[in-house]
Amino acid sequence: MADSTGDKAVSQKENVETRRDFLMLATGAFGAFGMGAAIWPLIDQMNPAADTLAASTAEVNLKPIQVGQRVVIKWRGKPVFITRRSKAQIEDARKVSLTSLVDPERDEDRVKKPEWLIVVGVCTHLGCIPLGSKQGEKQGEYRGWFCPCHGSHYDTSGRIRKGPAPKNLSVPQYTFVSENVVKIG
Amino acid sequence: MSKIGSSNPVIKWIDHRLPVFTFMQHELHEYPTPKNLNYFWNFGSLAGIILVTMIVTGIVLSMHYTAHVDYAFDSVERIMRDVNYGWLIRYVHMNGASAFFVVVFIHIFRGLYYGSYKAPRELLWMLGVVILLLMMATAFLGYVLPWGQMSFWGATVITNLFSAIPFVGEPIVTWLWGGFSVDNATLNRFFSLHFLLPFVIVGVVVLHIVALHTHGSNNPVGISIKNNDDQIPFHPYYTIKDLFGLGVFLVVFSWFVFYAPNYLGHPDNYIQADPLQTPPHIVPEWYFLPFYAILRSITFDILFLEAKLLGVIAMFASIAILFILPWLDRSPVRSARFRPVYRQFFWILVIDCVILGIVGANSPDDPVFSGAKWFQYIHLGMISTAYYFFHFLILLPLLSIFEKTNPLPTSINEPVLGGGKATAMAAAKPMEKA
Numbered sequence A: 001m002a003d004s005t006g007d008k009a010v011s012q013k014e015n016v017e018t019r020r021d022f023l024m025l026a027t028g029a030f031g032a033f034g035m036g037a038a039i040w041p042l043i044d045q046m047n048p049a050a051d052t053l054a055a056s057t058a059e060v061n062l063k064p065i066q067v068g069q070r071v072v073i074k075w076r077g078k079p080v081f082i083t084r085r086s087k088a089q090i091e092d093a094r095k096v097s098l099t100s101l102v103d104p105e106r107d108e109d110r111v112k113k114p115e116w117l118i119v120v121g122v123c124t125h126l127g128c129i130p131l132g133s134k135q136g137e138k139q140g141e142y143r144g145w146f147c148p149c150h151g152s153h154y155d156t157s158g159r160i161r162k163g164p165a166p167k168n169l170s171v172p173q174y175t176f177v178s179e180n181v182v183k184i185g
Numbered sequence B: 001m002s003k004i005g006s007s008n009p010v011i012k013w014i015d016h017r018l019p020v021f022t023f024m025q026h027e028l029h030e031y032p033t034p035k036n037l038n039y040f041w042n043f044g045s046l047a048g049i050i051l052v053t054m055i056v057t058g059i060v061l062s063m064h065y066t067a068h069v070d071y072a073f074d075s076v077e078r079i080m081r082d083v084n085y086g087w088l089i090r091y092v093h094m095n096g097a098s099a100f101f102v103v104v105f106i107h108i109f110r111g112l113y114y115g116s117y118k119a120p121r122e123l124l125w126m127l128g129v130v131i132l133l134l135m136m137a138t139a140f141l142g143y144v145l146p147w148g149q150m151s152f153w154g155a156t157v158i159t160n161l162f163s164a165i166p167f168v169g170e171p172i173v174t175w176l177w178g179g180f181s182v183d184n185a186t187l188n189r190f191f192s193l194h195f196l197l198p199f200v201i202v203g204v205v206v207l208h209i210v211a212l213h214t215h216g217s218n219n220p221v222g223i224s225i226k227n228n229d230d231q232i233p234f235h236p237y238y239t240i241k242d243l244f245g246l247g248v249f250l251v252v253f254s255w256f257v258f259y260a261p262n263y264l265g266h267p268d269n270y271i272q273a274d275p276l277q278t279p280p281h282i283v284p285e286w287y288f289l290p291f292y293a294i295l296r297s298i299t300f301d302i303l304f305l306e307a308k309l310l311g312v313i314a315m316f317a318s319i320a321i322l323f324i325l326p327w328l329d330r331s332p333v334r335s336a337r338f339r340p341v342y343r344q345f346f347w348i349l350v351i352d353c354v355i356l357g358i359v360g361a362n363s364p365d366d367p368v369f370s371g372a373k374w375f376q377y378i379h380l381g382m383i384s385t386a387y388y389f390f391h392f393l394i395l396l397p398l399l400s401i402f403e404k405t406n407p408l409p410t411s412i413n414e415p416v417l418g419g420g421k422a423t424a425m426a427a428a429k430p431m432e433k434a
Ligand code: HEM
Pocket: B051, B054, B055, B056, B057, B058, B059, B061, B062, B065, B076, B090, B093, B094, B097, B100, B135, B138, B139, B140, B142, B143, B144, B145, B146, B194, B195, B198, B199, B201
């Protein structure tokens, strides 16, 4: 008898405890979720706003660009290098073996039309703008671009060949709207 | 409760309800201060005065500053040319940032020399490191505001550091920028945060001082106050000494403000930011140079970790290591005066930090000596970075075990009145004294 009542008391107490625990946990979880929901807008407001996103495409007329010439246009606040590559430049980019590359990528996968190389002109090291687009600027050992900040060399496919940058110049999304017009973004 | 000595009824009435006068009396008159503090103990109050100066000049500057990419540069030029005394206020703010770092660096090395980070002042020290981090963030954000070439490219390079973080790096950078490059959204938020952070610093400084007043100041011999002979009231003794130090500081500071206001700055920052043109050399402000050198010294991958990420980790670790310093240096003797070996390594560390600064100011692949082309700044940077971490992680724990320290005086009072050497000897050989 005594034993069984004792058991009952214990189990009752345990019951009460678990009920409380559950309520505490549920309240805590609910509160944490509410906090998260309240904080999220405060964090997300710092992400690009709708107008910034809307302004994030650029159309470029390719007609005036000569063979071998490079132009720089501004897209999303940063430069994009558009190169109309010569036969020699394309060949240069295609004859290297992938194993000798820091960030192995085939030139074929970096262009839509072999003649047109379109890359974001931001060094993948710490974001400087590599030289080489303008006439007379240093193009580096691989005759692509050279970043003066910490000495990264890019080839005619915009791939990193030498220096501290870890990745190839990135290829933005683009489509050829017509023969002579490309839309970036 | 109210212990204020004044008989002025107004003061008594107020103090009974809001004991500000009791508080001031306690802090200034009753707060026990070791009587042997030297001039290195001036730099804390100096830092406080500069912080107030930065806030006052900053608030005035923001009355004329426009945080917009099209107007920021011109609005700063307008402050310089058209706003009454604008040039003075801006030059005080600009050079004030440098002065702040000079003073705080000396303040920190003072702590390193005299072992001020040791028990019971660990939290006091750690709060100080938090202040240093906040100062660095504030100064970085402020430097972007005039929207010159260095502002823009400094901001680009430093925010890009975060892209080294695996997986979430790119989204974090976009989030920091509020766009796809450093642009108007970035400038606006940097202004907002540059305005906010100094007040956060004030908050941490208050905690720093509460912690300080809990156990009182350390002192050049590094032993605790034992009795009344060891201490004097803060006012008037140290208020006067601090004021004298302030006077000396102001002479030097005014020289910079009035005669060489742009000496510490980079001329490129008087060229408006151009997102399509990187300046040939991007250098940070001088107070970031040692950290910049550490960042650039890691040029090799370790296992799956990229060099870029490792550089960022090393740079932050160089400051984070200060947080655990009280547990790296276990020697029971605080002051380097009684630690003959530590004392020498302390000065080597100082030189190492200066070298790191020089490395940070130079192009990594330029030769250090024109005679030896193979030895470039990048190599010097690697060596001095390695030494920096060696000092804290290996040397200090070993010294705490193996160093034979000199005998300590029995009290603060003793060397003050008796002359340091004689007393130290007396303490060592009490028999010969008679
Ligand atoms: C911890 C204290 C502070 C530090 C270390 C600091 C640092 C700096 C630095 C390095 C600059 C760039 C100066 C230049 O090259 O032109 C700057 C600019 C500026 N700061 Fe501060 N600042 C502090 C506090 C404040 C506060 C509290 C405010 C506002 C309430 C403020 C408002 C401004 C404004 C409007 C500018 C742009 C004008 C200019 O460039 O001269 N600052 N700050």
